[in-house]
Amino acid sequence: MAQHLNAATLLEFAHAAQQHPRATEPCECTRTPLEGWQSQPLSLDETLFNEIGTLMREDDPEPSFSEYLPDKTTYWSTDAPIAPLYFPYNRCGVWQCSLCGRLYLRYVEGGGYFVDRRIRAVSAELIADVPLPE
Template sequence: MSSALLTAADLVRLAGARRPDGRCPACGGLHCPGWEALPGGFDASVLRQVGTLRDPEVYEPTVEEWHPGGTRTWSADAPIAPAFHPYNKSDVLQCSACGRAFLRWTEYGGYYREDRIRELDAALVVDPRG
């Protein structure tokens, strides 16, 4: 399922698959309700890719964002809209120990590359394009 194109409904389902107590020795160090830089000392090998939001049929995904409530890219309460930036460039990962789900994309700037990660929150998943 690592290259499967996931839908908003898939994201909601995956967001619910996590350890009930929320404590996990493998991924517990990640606190990322909004987009954060992947911590340098974090062992990312505990996260396995379970799908992607990158549509292989779209050569240049839009850079348009979805913030109808006035949020910003980095807001912890920003909607997770799969067809919009940066979600349309994201992979979906799960902790192999507890099932906690995350979104991950790579931000490229003039002279830098930064891996970004955000915990998947079912309450924030929207599909404005239906």
């Protein structure tokens, strides 16, 4: 299993990714806007990505389905916080583009009759270290 990243570690990786020399340039991974959750585009070249960690805790076999969506944000909002202890972040792998260094969160959304691979770009400004309610 990949290295577990908590909110503080994810924030460190996000800041480092934003300092990558090519982080502000167009890249293969930025053809489709991914600031909010999206179904993973079929055109996205998965070989560009390296998994650098996971937000899934090894000691938590059934992560919470609680969502953290303050200020009328929704799951699909581009400004929704990235709260690692909350759904869907607590089921995500953290991936980095090998060309530009940008970070992405990826997970598989599953329902009764479908499976949808979802992806969202990581923005350091949106990472929120929020505890789950007791």
